[in-house]
Amino acid sequence: MAKRVLIIDDEEMVLDAVTTILEDLGYEITPCMNPSEGALRAVSEPFDLILCDLRMPLKNGAEVSADILKQRPDAKILIITAYPNDPLAAKALASGVSGLIKKPFEIAKILEYLKE
Amino acid sequence: MAKKLLSPLESLMSSTEDLLENISVVDNLIKNRADQPDSSEHSILRRTAMDSLEVENEIPGPPLIELDIAPDKMRCTATISPDIAGQIQLDVYNFYDELSRNGIVFGIERRTIEEAVFRCNTEGVPISDILVAQGQPPLQSIPEHVVIETHLLEPPTKVDLESEQIDFKERSPFVFVKSGTLLARRVPAQYGIPGKTIYGVEIPVALQQVPTITASENTVERDGNIYATIDGRFVFYSGTFMVSPVLDITGDVNYSTGHIDFSGDVNISGNILEGFNVRAVGALYCAQTVYPSTIECGKELIVGRGIIGRETTSVKAHGDLICKYIEHCYVEAGGSVRVITGSMNAIVNTLGTFSTGPRGIIVGGVIHAQNGVAAGQIGTEMGPRTEIYCGVDHTVLSRLEWIRDRNIELAKKLSEVKRSILSVGDPQGSLAALETKIREAIRKMNDASMNLVSHLDKKEDAEVRVRETVYPNTYIEICHASYIVTRRLRNVVFILNRETGKIAFK
Numbered sequence: 001m002a003k004r005v006l007i008i009d010d011e012e013m014v015l016d017a018v019t020t021i022l023e024d025l026g027y028e029i030t031p032c033m034n035p036s037e038g039a040l041r042a043v044s045e046p047f048d049l050i051l052c053d054l055r056m057p058l059k060n061g062a063e064v065s066a067d068i069l070k071q072r073p074d075a076k077i078l079i080i081t082a083y084p085n086d087p088l089a090a091k092a093l094a095s096g097v098s099g100l101i102k103k104p105f106e107i108a109k110i111l112e113y114l115k116e
Numbered sequence: 117m118a119k120k121l122l123s124p125l126e127s128l129m130s131s132t133e134d135l136l137e138n139i140s141v142v143d144n145l146i147k148n149r150a151d152q153p154d155s156s157e158h159s160i161l162r163r164t165a166m167d168s169l170e171v172e173n174e175i176p177g178p179p180l181i182e183l184d185i186a187p188d189k190m191r192c193t194a195t196i197s198p199d200i201a202g203q204i205q206l207d208v209y210n211f212y213d214e215l216s217r218n219g220i221v222f223g224i225e226r227r228t229i230e231e232a233v234f235r236c237n238t239e240g241v242p243i244s245d246i247l248v249a250q251g252q253p254p255l256q257s258i259p260e261h262v263v264i265e266t267h268l269l270e271p272p273t274k275v276d277l278e279s280e281q282i283d284f285k286e287r288s289p290f291v292f293v294k295s296g297t298l299l300a301r302r303v304p305a306q307y308g309i310p311g312k313t314i315y316g317v318e319i320p321v322a323l324q325q326v327p328t329i330t331a332s333e334n335t336v337e338r339d340g341n342i343y344a345t346i347d348g349r350f351v352f353y354s355g356t357f358m359v360s361p362v363l364d365i366t367g368d369v370n371y372s373t374g375h376i377d378f379s380g381d382v383n384i385s386g387n388i389l390e391g392f393n394v395r396a397v398g399a400l401y402c403a404q405t406v407y408p409s410t411i412e413c414g415k416e417l418i419v420g421r422g423i424i425g426r427e428t429t430s431v432k433a434h435g436d437l438i439c440k441y442i443e444h445c446y447v448e449a450g451g452s453v454r455v456i457t458g459s460m461n462a463i464v465n466t467l468g469t470f471s472t473g474p475r476g477i478i479v480g481g482v483i484h485a486q487n488g489v490a491a492g493q494i495g496t497e498m499g500p501r502t503e504i505y506c507g508v509d510h511t512v513l514s515r516l517e518w519i520r521d522r523n524i525e526l527a528k529k530l531s532e533v534k535r536s537i538l539s540v541g542d543p544q545g546s547l548a549a550l551e552t553k554i555r556e557a558i559r560k561m562n563d564a565s566m567n568l569v570s571h572l573d574k575k576e577d578a579e580v581r582v583r584e585t586v587y588p589n590t591y592i593e594i595c596h597a598s599y600i601v602t603r604r605l606r607n608v609v610f611i612l613n614r615e616t617g618k619i620a621f622k
Contacts, residue, residue, distance in 0.1 A: 016531045021558060085501040108572060
């Protein structure tokens with residue numbers, strides 16, 4: 001059974017591209033542009049990995065991650081960020097996300113977290 | 117007018133008196149000539165009485181021979197004049213007698229003399245500058261010696277033929293050779309042969325002086341030819357030539373040296389000035405500062421002072437890199453990087469460790485050091501953010517990034533094709549075919565990614581050690597585990613906790 005990945009990102013182009021690439025690698029991808037909706041799906045459905053953009057207009061990735069982890073402390077979340085030393089990224093890390101990946105994505109890290 | 121008949125005795129007396137009178141005129145003339153300085157290099161050794169008479173008094177007379185012998189006694193020329201009256205023919209034997217009387221016995225050009233005499237007699241005209249005898253110069257004795265190929269002694273200058281301009285950055289005073297290049301030839305000894313003057317006097321053999329040239333390091337002699345055995349710089353100094361694997365540059369790399377591209381080690385006592393590229397297959401040592409330029413070396417790179425860059429500056433060392441400081445540049449090392457005072461806003465990629473001196477700092481920029489980082493200080497209170505990555509091979513990561521970028525482009529194209537199929541349809545099936553092709557390309561890219569990731573060598577024991585202070589907002593990543601420093605920490609070591617997969621510090 002294919003591993004499931006939820007991607008929460010407000011940039012449609014990036015979302016489409018990452019979805020296409022990861023689907024080709026054999027993963028089942030759930031793309032989501034709305035952060036609140038993404039958080040809801042993350043707690044209501046099982047996902048092996050959640051990729052969440054950090055800077056989104058409606059709700060930032062740190063808040064989304066915190067919401068998810070509150071209800072699903074075991075969720076594996078990787079924050080997507082252009083600047084790894086963004087204070088918001090630090091906040092997300094502090095809330096318990098697994099790690100950071102640089103925009104648009106880092107395939108080696110994603111594969112590693114999916115392998116675990 | 118009737119001629120008076122003379123008795124034989126009277127006739128003899130008359131003719132004798134005429135002769136004596138003529139002789140006295142000649143003697144006076146010869147005396148006068150002798151008193152005057154001779155402007156010619158050559159001396160007139162003999163003139164006949166009739167010659168003088170003809171020249172000075174224009175008195176017709178018998179044929180005359182005038183010889184001119186060169187001071188070195190190696191050449192004799194003659195001027196012959198016919199009998200004005202045309203009564204007396206010049207005889208070659210008289211000519212030979214004349215030569216003999218002057219002691220000329222060697223190198224006589226008999227055929228030339230015969231032809232000249234014949235012409236003088238038949239045409240009745242004076243003939244001058246006849247080469248009548250020439251000596252044999254000695255053949256000098258030359259010892260065995262070595263002659264360097266001439267093109268090696270003239271540094272090449274590149275000229276742009278279209279603009280007729282010289283690119284002085286491309287101009288080099290150094291001569292670089294490849295292994296197997298013919299450097300010099302051995303010229304065998306030449307044994308001398310004595311010469312002879314036209315007087316028959318032997319001229320002894322002289323020994324010609326030739327410079328002694330010897331082949332030295334990294335050369336080999338085969339069949340009298342001397343070749344380079346390595347790629348390197350051709351050096352000729354004090355009679356010895358060699359191929360040096362080391363290029364020593366006294367002073368800066370600038371317009372006097374041009375760009376440097378050397379197959380061995382390069383040793384620069386000055387700076388590498390802005391805009392001058394240096395490439396060394398071996399090690400590169402620069403005693404002073406590297407200014408914005410492109411540097412690449414196959415072994416270690418040692419810079420006495422700093423590497424100052426701009427966006428265009430790229431420094432690549434396949435071995436270790438040691439310098440005092442790095443500033444605003446891209447640096448890549450196959451070995452470790454050791455920076456004494458610090459790195460400021462530089463991108464450094466190394467497969468070894470990155471370390472500073474005890475009080476050295478890393479401020480801004482991105483450091484990828486597979487085997488870890490050791491610094492006096494990372495970041496500053498208000499300084500630019502610093503990113504430190506350890507544990508993974510940056511070369512693999514950069515290849516993965518390249519694949520990712522191509523894949524994103526393909527994925528975007530795929531989205532466009534899919535949208536087109538939905539909006540305008542695809543009755544011909546060409547868009548569907550294109551979609552299939554793009555998917556195949558993405559598959560290939562992903563396969564390549566998977567292959568690279570599976571071979572990604574991770575050093576889980578890599579650590580980031582800070583002796584003094586690490587400041588907030590410093591990003592640290594060890595084997596993909598992330599950590600952002602949120603408060604000031606002193607004398608700390610960041611490591612990967614293998615159990616949790618997170619970064620811990622102690």
